[in-house]
Amino acid sequence: MIGVKADQPGLALLEKGTYRGFEVDVGSYIAKQVGATRVTFRTVTSANREDLLNDHSVDLVLASYSITPDRAKLVTFGGPYYVAHQDIMVRQEENGVQNVRDLAGRRMCQASGSVSTERVVTGLGIKPRLVPSPSYSDCVRKLLNGGVDAVSTGDLVLAGFATRFRNRVKIMNVPFTDERYGVGLRSGDVDGCEKVNRALTLMYQDGTAARLLHRWFGASNLALTTSVPEFEGCF
Known part of the structure; x- marks a missing residue:
């Protein structure tokens, strides 16, 4: 079960019973690479991501989930899968x-x-x-x-x-921070984190990341980064 947001066009939007967006596609790609035979999605919010992960309601979270020191005390982060600003x-x-x-x-x-x-x-x-x-x-x-x-x-x-x-x-195109979007996993899931990072590396190397970024955000005229982000490390 992958947690995504339901109300963010381009990233994850639930319409007519189907989730669509960049994070949905990235989640599906990761699931396939780690051997999942069936992928299901569940809506999460910024306020409940940690709770749903750690009570086993979801296995992964991709929800514009910026990696911060405080959050890293509560969950384990794979990635980042993209560095926004x-x-x-x-x-x-x-x-x-x-x-x-x-x-x-x-x-x-x-x-x-x-x-x-x-x-x-x-x-x-x-x-x-x-x-x-x-x-x-x-x-x-x-x-x-x-x-x-x-x-x-x-x-x-x-x-x-x-x-x-x-x-x-x-x-406005006046960026002033880095936003390292990570894949949230349950706290201490180092093995899962390492599998996620291997999948993300392949996603960038085989061209999937570039294709998905341009599909979902190409019309916005943002300068999109299509090289593998520097991972945080799993701990």
């Missing part, structure tokens, strides 16, 4: 936000369970007006209807929404 998305007509410093005083969405807000507020010392939200899909809804002025998180997440709502939103 935190960026900013605003409405198409917005001209007052040119970089992350311009978020000071503006309404920025704060998605539950995400570390992206912390990187702006604590890491950079910038003080936006935070608007809590359960998910990034809800953040984008708030952006579209004028409830917030900006959404800031990994550029692959933003790229999926920007492609879906083209001509209504824009990515």
